[in-house]
Amino acid sequence: MVTAVSVAQVGALVGDPARVAMLQALMDGRALTAAELANAAGVTPQTASGHLARLLAGSLVTVVKQGRHRYHRLASPQVARLLEGLMLVASDAGNPKPRAGTRDAQLRLARTCYDHLAGWLGVSLADTLMARGWIEIADDAALVTPEGLRRLTALGIGVDVGPISIARSRPLCRPCLDWSERRPHLAGRLGAALCTHCLEQGWVRKRSNSRALEVTPIGWRALDEVFEIRPPSASK
Structure with missing residues (x-):
């Protein structure tokens, strides 16, 4: 059942710039390693690991294991829709638009x-x-x-x-x-x-x-x- 609390939890997950940068990096359907996502977000590997653990627990990303490597990808097309919608709202937020x-x-x-x-x-x-x-x-x-x-x-x-x-x-x-x-x-x-x-x-x-x-x-x-x-x- 969807509750106000569960909606707020998803909002909190996408409320951090580093996590948003990671999710955006996955929006082309690729599966990326934690190191690649850390680079995309501009954070340390340790910080990226913490963010990814939260995204995984919140069912926004999934993990695919291949050999010794772990690859992360968006959990579903609905997550991509969420991000695209947030970008639409953000572009209309009235903030000064960068060149x-x-x-x-x-x-x-x-x-x-x-x-x-x-x-x-x-x-x-x-x-x-x-x-x-x-x-x-x-x-x-x-x-x-x-x-x-x-x-x-x-x-x-x-x-x-x-x-x-x-x-x-x-x-x-x-x-x-x-x-x-x-x-x-x-x-x-x-x-x-x-x-x-x-x-x-x-x-x-x-x-x-x-x-x-x-x-x-x-x-x-x-x-x-x-x-x-x-x-x-x-x-x-």
Whole structure:
């Protein structure tokens, strides 16, 4: 049962800058070691160990053991949604906004939000699919149309359309409000499939130690041909 106390406990866990930095580092779906997360948060390994123990106890992260190493990852897509929502609220908090740098611009153009595409690129994909009638979005719900399933399958974008089970309760398609664009990108199984397809085809590639994605020259050509998506400067 969710109580005021349990909500406050989660709030306390994400109320520390170092822990937030660790969780943000895990938002691209990677599993990282304690040393890597300590570096991301700018704290000592001993301090990072204490923070990770609290995040593990609070079910915000999980641990995967491989040989002598322990890798940490977000416990679920819901944790990524929580962080994305907090970033949206933080960007509207009325605090003086720092001057946007190169890294910030890269994150706003294209990034991962757990296992789906976010930023300008993610929102543009959602806009295109909706304009073509392949998906429908209303408020906090979305669906893939029969025409959309046919078209996506023809493009080689494999989407698991099996019924939702207790073991796999993730929806097929769900809007996720983008903190930088203030409009929805796509999450759920379809969002993950689109991200996987773009990575496997070499349309985008991950940047080292960042959630930012780089759209490759091949990617821009393919995105234009398949989805009529052009670089922001070329779209104006």
